[in-house]
Amino acid sequence: MSEIITLAHGSGGKLTHQLIQGIFQKHFRNDWLLEGGDSAVLETLPGQMAFTTDSYVIHPLFFRGGNIGKLAICGTVNDLAVCGAIPRYISCAWIIEEGFDFGELEEIAESMAATAQEAGVLIVTGDTKVVPRGCADKLFLNTSGVGFIPEGLRLSPALIRPGDQVIVTGTIGDHGTAILIEREQLQVETGLASDCAPLNGMLELVTASMGGAVRLMRDPTRGGVATTLNEFTEGQGFGIRLEENALPVKGEVSGLCGMLGMDPLYIANEGKALLVVDGAQADRAMELLRSHPYGRDAAVIGEVVADHPGKVYMRTLAGGHRIIDMLVGDQLPRIC
Amino acid sequence: MISELEQFRNETLAEGLVKAIRRYDGRPVSIMEVCGTHTMAISRYGIRELLPPNVRLISGPGCPVCVTPSFYLKSALELCRRENTIVATFGDMMRIPYKGVSLLTEKALGRDIRMVYSPLDSLDIARQHPDKTVIFLSVGFETTVPVTAIAVLEAAQQGLDNFMILSANKTIPAAMHLLSSDPEVAVDGFLYPGHVSAVIGSGLYEELAKAYGIPGAVTGFDPADILGSILYVLEQIRDKKATVANLYSMVVQPGGNPIARGKIDEVFEPSDAVWRGLGQIPGSGLRLREKYRAFDAWGLINGSVEERDEEAGGCRCGDILKGKCLPSDCKLFGKICTPETPVGSCMVSSEGTCAAYYRYQ
Numbered sequence: 001m002s003e004i005i006t007l008a009h010g011s012g013g014k015l016t017h018q019l020i021q022g023i024f025q026k027h028f029r030n031d032w033l034l035e036g037g038d039s040a041v042l043e044t045l046p047g048q049m050a051f052t053t054d055s056y057v058i059h060p061l062f063f064r065g066g067n068i069g070k071l072a073i074c075g076t077v078n079d080l081a082v083c084g085a086i087p088r089y090i091s092c093a094w095i096i097e098e099g100f101d102f103g104e105l106e107e108i109a110e111s112m113a114a115t116a117q118e119a120g121v122l123i124v125t126g127d128t129k130v131v132p133r134g135c136a137d138k139l140f141l142n143t144s145g146v147g148f149i150p151e152g153l154r155l156s157p158a159l160i161r162p163g164d165q166v167i168v169t170g171t172i173g174d175h176g177t178a179i180l181i182e183r184e185q186l187q188v189e190t191g192l193a194s195d196c197a198p199l200n201g202m203l204e205l206v207t208a209s210m211g212g213a214v215r216l217m218r219d220p221t222r223g224g225v226a227t228t229l230n231e232f233t234e235g236q237g238f239g240i241r242l243e244e245n246a247l248p249v250k251g252e253v254s255g256l257c258g259m260l261g262m263d264p265l266y267i268a269n270e271g272k273a274l275l276v277v278d279g280a281q282a283d284r285a286m287e288l289l290r291s292h293p294y295g296r297d298a299a300v301i302g303e304v305v306a307d308h309p310g311k312v313y314m315r316t317l318a319g320g321h322r323i324i325d326m327l328v329g330d331q332l333p334r335i336c
Numbered sequence: 337m338i339s340e341l342e343q344f345r346n347e348t349l350a351e352g353l354v355k356a357i358r359r360y361d362g363r364p365v366s367i368m369e370v371c372g373t374h375t376m377a378i379s380r381y382g383i384r385e386l387l388p389p390n391v392r393l394i395s396g397p398g399c400p401v402c403v404t405p406s407f408y409l410k411s412a413l414e415l416c417r418r419e420n421t422i423v424a425t426f427g428d429m430m431r432i433p434y435k436g437v438s439l440l441t442e443k444a445l446g447r448d449i450r451m452v453y454s455p456l457d458s459l460d461i462a463r464q465h466p467d468k469t470v471i472f473l474s475v476g477f478e479t480t481v482p483v484t485a486i487a488v489l490e491a492a493q494q495g496l497d498n499f500m501i502l503s504a505n506k507t508i509p510a511a512m513h514l515l516s517s518d519p520e521v522a523v524d525g526f527l528y529p530g531h532v533s534a535v536i537g538s539g540l541y542e543e544l545a546k547a548y549g550i551p552g553a554v555t556g557f558d559p560a561d562i563l564g565s566i567l568y569v570l571e572q573i574r575d576k577k578a579t580v581a582n583l584y585s586m587v588v589q590p591g592g593n594p595i596a597r598g599k600i601d602e603v604f605e606p607s608d609a610v611w612r613g614l615g616q617i618p619g620s621g622l623r624l625r626e627k628y629r630a631f632d633a634w635g636l637i638n639g640s641v642e643e644r645d646e647e648a649g650g651c652r653c654g655d656i657l658k659g660k661c662l663p664s665d666c667k668l669f670g671k672i673c674t675p676e677t678p679v680g681s682c683m684v685s686s687e688g689t690c691a692a693y694y695r696y697q
Contacts, residue, residue: 184453186453258557260453261373261376263380314382315382316380316381316382316559317350317381317559318350318354318381318382318383318386318559318560318563319350319351319354319382319386320381320382320383320384320385320386321382321385322379322380322381322382322695323695325694325695332427332428332430332431332451
């Protein structure tokens with residue numbers, strides 16, 4: 001096999017076949033995929049089905065804490081998990097730029113397989129396209145996922161009541177800041193890594209033992225915690241009050257954001273979830289989350305309130321208040 | 337790095353300062369924060385609402401993007417459309433509108449516009465692309481100008497002939513004199529910029545305080561720093577004194593940073609400059625000295641853009657920058673002019689007064 005991907009690998013002919021067998025079937029090995037049919041024919045489970053899709057176009061492809069493949073599995077697993085679903089099956093479509101390194105492709109596939117195994121999901125179908133050099137930025141991935149929501153579990157903004165507590169499962173802004181450092185090659189000495197992780201195990205721990213107390217869950221990816229919380233409150237009869245002194249932010253994230261004029265509240269996360277839970281059972285939820293490795297820095301960061309309906313606001317360190325609005329465009333680094 | 341959250345998790349200090357400020361029972365006063373980063377921090381920490389009604393904070397002209405006149409952006413847009421040209425810029429500049437276009441829209445159309453974090457990054461781009469002219473949009477105060485000067489010096493030393501800057505650099509002292517002497521700008525006290533002062537020193541402010549009888553404090557950017565400086569200014573007003581405190585003495589020395597100033601002087605000379613909203617202020621700009629004129633991208637514009645600042649109809653950024661009105665007094669604010677559809681540059685920059693008010697009020 002050649003060391004780089006050529007257009008012939010996407011032609012549907014022999015080389016495509018070799019690519020599928022040599023990398024994808026080798027690493028994602030399961031009965032459905034090996035059947036090689038035009039569709040994976042799957043068993044259904046009782047309960048509601050959750051179905052999601054997402055595309056991954058990250059630069060750089062490899063970063064501290066993961067790569068595009070791990071991200072693609074975690075992203076789809078988490079999109080299912082925060083809906084209360086138990087993720088089961090995943091599809092993966094590859095759009096590869098001609099000239100892409102074979103070794104890197106295999107490394108990405110390997111880490112997808114490892115992450116899928118950790119999350120307990122199967123990659124059952126896929127697609128491969130190779131586009132001429134310049135028509136894509138190295139590699140784009142699309143993953144879709146299917147999961148099943150256990151009977152009786154219901155999550156909805158409509159269930160949220162004043163007095164409910166808002167929990168974040170760990171420190172915020174780690175992923176976006178780590179990517180920024182690598183993408184822009186900022187000369188910063190840091191141990192910071194992406195938090196990219198499959199959260200279904202941790203979230204199932206909470207929903208399985210205290211289902212009705214969990215009102216809503218969401219993973220604050222692009223747009224960060226601030227944007228996600230605004231999605232919770234938009235058009236609703238309640239507001240959310242955050243406590244600035246309760247927000248878990250790593251020193252490195254806070255320091256770098258301070259230098260660049262960015263706000264950690266708007267920075268992307270890939271291994272964190274936001275939960276709104278019944279106020280009376282918040283302690284129990286925290287206990288469960290903290291018992292899991294991905295939730296050990298979980299914190300109650302705010303409360304659902306009847307005032308400021310539709311808004312998210314924050315009690316600041318100085319004791320004042322400010323509105324936390326949705327992000328407009330990307331955060332751009334400031335001038336001084 | 338120490339997390340600012342960790343540093344200020346102890347809120348007792350801020351609470352004590354707020355209590356002391358609320359005890360102020362003198363005449364109504366307006367205190368101007370000169371620096372855009374202070375404007376942002378004041379809004380971010382909700383400091384305005386903690387003050388008693390007789391203490392008003394107004395925002396000054398200390399956001400370099402906000403005071404950049406429209407003809408600069410028109411020139412930058414013209415330059416980015418040239419063949420074989422790469423324009424390098426700080427992120428803030430990307431969204432400033434000029435008649436419906438911006439560097440962001442030009443980038444989407446395929447112009448080679450790169451966002452950089454330091455002028456030295458643009459020098460690297462010039463080294464990597466010897467066949468293209470790299471133009472750095474040099475907008476900033478004394479904080480960023482020294483590094484721009486270093487970039488020009490390095491380019492000269494290495495004989496890089498494809499690197500240029502379009503300077504709209506400005507210096508703070510002349511603007512401060514103008515604001516202090518303008519009878520329409522009724523400022524009773526100043527919060528002086530922390531970063532700029534690290535370069536120019538706190539000595540200048542003593543002159544201002546003496547000449548115009550206005551007290552002030554140089555301060556950092558955390559809530560306790562800002563509250564402490566407000567309290568200091570109020571005490572001065574109450575005692576009818578006009579002295580200057582340096583509450584950022586770990587960073588700011590009375591004489592500033594002579595090395596940084598030396599670099600600025602080596603490469604730049606003072607020039608008259610147009611400030612958006614303030615008009616032309618003699619001696620407040622920086623242009624490349626004759627020796628470095630080969631690096632001056634204004635030469636490429638060659639008078640084709642008229643040096644005139646055009647405000648969009650109804651936009652009151654000028655009055656806002658002078659502290660004559662609040663963003664909410666502008667008819668466009670929050671309706672036609674929002675961060676999604678900014679009309680004036682005060683709404684564009686992350687440190688702009690209008691953006692700060694819109695986002696945090």
